[in-house]
Amino acid sequence: MDWVHCNKCLKALISNKDIRLYITTCGCIFCDKCLGEFKDKQFKCCICGKMAQATKLGSTMPPEIADFFKEPMEVLSSLITVAVSKASRIVEFQKKHRTRLTKAHSMQMEKMRSFYEEYKKLQGLIAELSKEKEILQRKCAAYENEIKNYQNGGAAIFRHPNTASPMAGPIPQHKFEFLLSQSSQGVKLQFISF
Numbered sequence: 106m107d108w109v110h111c112n113k114c115l116k117a118l119i120s121n122k123d124i125r126l127y128i129t130t131c132g133c134i135f136c137d138k139c140l141g142e143f144k145d146k147q148f149k150c151c152i153c154g155k156m157a158q159a160t161k162l163g164s165t166m167p168p169e170i171a172d173f174f175k176e177p178m179e180v181l182s183s184l185i186t187v188a189v190s191k192a193s194r195i196v197e198f199q200k201k202h203r204t205r206l207t208k209a210h211s212m213q214m215e216k217m218r219s220f221y222e223e224y225k226k227l228q229g230l231i232a233e234l235s236k237e238k239e240i241l242q243r244k245c246a247a248y249e250n251e252i253k254n255y256q257n258g259g260a261a262i263f264r265h266p267n268t269a270s271p272m273a274g275p276i277p278q279h280k281f282e283f284l285l286s287q288s289s290q291g292v293k294l295q296f297i298s299f
């Protein structure tokens with residue numbers, strides 16, 4: 106520290122290793138001889154004219170004063186190390202939350218995909234049920250027609266429709282037909298096929 110010297114008598118620390126120096130609250134530096142009786146009490150600084158109090162330079166001085174006697178590059182390096190470490194912790198923290206969010210989004214997408222698959226299956230089922238409804242409506246219309254024929258004094262043929270239900274599976278293949286006729290002798294039921 107070639108620049109540290111008593112501001113009054115100019116004795117420098119570098120050439121006087123045994124010199125005892127003091128720094129004042131006004132920022133001036135004095136040796137113990139120049140400071141004299143003002144080591145422990147307030148005084149008016151003879152360099153800058155401000156009221157001041159002195160602190161002995163050395164290992165016991167407070168950190169905020171000690172900082173002024175450090176090498177600027179060392180301070181910078183130490184600040185960079187602290188800043189890098191803090192930035193790393195911030196990056197890790199944000200990365201953890203981004204990963205968590207991405208994972209949650211993936212799970213939501215997977216759930217939506219599965220809902221969509223289910224929706225497509227249900228649509229297929231609805232289409233099959235609509236077809237079955239049409240067949241059953243045709244069957245009802247045919248029965249109603251046959252009943253109308255019978256009520257008008259004619260014969261009625263009833264056929265088991267050979268349809269398959271998507272809900273209950275295929276209907277057993279024993280289709281049948283029978284003829285219901287009426288005459289003066291009464292009503293006659295005749296199986297055509299069985």
Ligand SMILES: [Zn+2]
Pocket residue numbers: 111112113114115116135136137138139140
């Ligand atoms: Zn001095």
Ligand SMILES: [Zn+2]
Pocket residue numbers: 129131132133150151152153154155157
């Ligand atoms: Zn001063």
